[in-house]
Amino acid sequence: MDLLLQTLLNGLLIGGVIATFTIGFQLTFGVLHVIDFAVGGWVVLGGYLAYYMTALLKLDGFFAIPVAFLLFGAIGYLIGPILYNVRNSRTARPELMALALTFGLFTLLRGGMLTVWGFNTHTVPTALSGESLAVGPVTVPMIRVAAAVFAIVIAGGLFLFLYRTRYGLAIRATAENRQNAALMGVNIRRLSANVYGLYAGITAMAGVLMAAIFSVNPEIGLRYTLFAFFVAVLAGLGSVGGALVAALMLGVIEAFVSTYVGSSYSLLAIFATLFLVLLVSPRGILRRGL
């Protein structure tokens, strides 16, 4: 029973962190109409930033969080317009070209990181590493609790931003119908750049936490891209509210399979669920997909 509770709690905590970057992923799809293969790349880059800040500058891993947001937010802000231009270009098949572009970007990031940093796995030490928190019969690592708190703050902030501000309204309007939003005076191009920057920044921050909880190496990016896809399929592409639910489910599924079956089967279980959902309810379990 304790193990069950422990597993459930661990899964929910990790699911929270996954939710932060999958919400951004869904927003990007809604606004840019592009699924971003590079999502795993941003997670890993955030992790490496944290690793180098702790290893070279001897700083605590948590200091990397704001730096990751600013650095990769800025990079994302610069990449956003390129993606927008390709997606809306006058070539014959812009949707395909945009998809190929993010795929190429992901391959470039993965290959570049493997070339520069090799296949080694690194860990990111923080002030909370090794500490744990006892909640009744179960104990959870402190770093996971901190990550979950961070996730709640980021996800809550995002939802407030989307549903309580004028700019959030503009983003939602663009996701719903681009042409009508443009007619209402939304500058879609600039909005796309902002959304992609925001998303890349948040994803890199989540990457710092993932590196602190687990570890980081260039090949692990595939795993996070898969996570984002899983959540997107379960929630329905573009559904932001569904992403939160689906991410928590993903965390729990992963934790249970890892604990009770074996961690080498966790990816296989995720794929199996993904296909089942695609077969049974292709627009997401909540049927909210675009």
Added chain:
Amino acid sequence: MKSHWADLIILVVVVVVLALLPVLVNNYWLRIATGALMWAGLACSWNMLGGYAGYINFGQSAFFGLGAYTTALLMGDPINLPFFATIPAGIAVTAICAIIIGAPTLRLRGAYFAIATWAFAEALTQFANVMDFTGGIGGLNLPPFLNERFFYFTMSGAAVLTYLVTWALFEHSRFGLKVKALRDHEPAAEAMGINTSLVKLQTFVLSAVTAAVFGAIFAYWVTFINPKSVFGGDITDQMVVMVLLGGLGSLRGPAIGGIGLFVVSRLIWMRWGDTAFYIAILGAAIVLVVLFLPNGIAGLFARRPAKSVTVLDKAAGKLAGTGEGGRN
């Protein structure tokens, strides 16, 4: 009819060159030629769906690997089938898998299909890694058959056949017109009475099966396969680059892109060995082609630049406003 003559002359020249190559070059270069033909064929197979039907498949390596593993398992110890008997089995396995993945996802937007195929390839890699009968991470050995000319001619046959199938089916038949029509404007194609879901599924299965045949030959040729070498994402990456480089949806482009990129990759390999840097080059190539050469090498030689908006688009746009929100 003029274009038919040009095609025929090119075909004759290519076949003559292919037939003479084994007496002109040594075994080392014959091996490279075999590899180049395989990649040209794989690029053509990817182009069937990606170029002609407009659906991007990021998991083509899954079908390549299914063909390879089926051959390896059937030629392996308990069963010991002859090589050519394993190919139909590989085709059947691949076709079933393609239908299972394609039937639900091809009805949706391209993005779902891209995700599903990518995830399928990664899932198969994981599956082959953890299962015992696939040999796990260690992979499988096949009975060695060291006859370079046999593999060269088998690979040439498969590649020429793939090219001819593309020529006949996608460039010179009603089926090809249906596929192109649904790519250019799906609602309009449906309104004309085309069963678009069926046509897409047929194209997908054909494309998958073609890749499986090359996988089967590849497995017998290299005599050793493991999950990374036949299911790995790098295989799909390479196909995507070859097609984009050569020209998406053109007949000759993918073949040119496939042969060109493979030879370049061998030259890099000879100079620097097996390097992760090649993955970065592939990624950079995709990005650069998308940004600066969206019609590929074939686009450079086209008599007129590809039109931004198709005729069907214009007609449908006039009738019912724009279709899908993306096209401004």
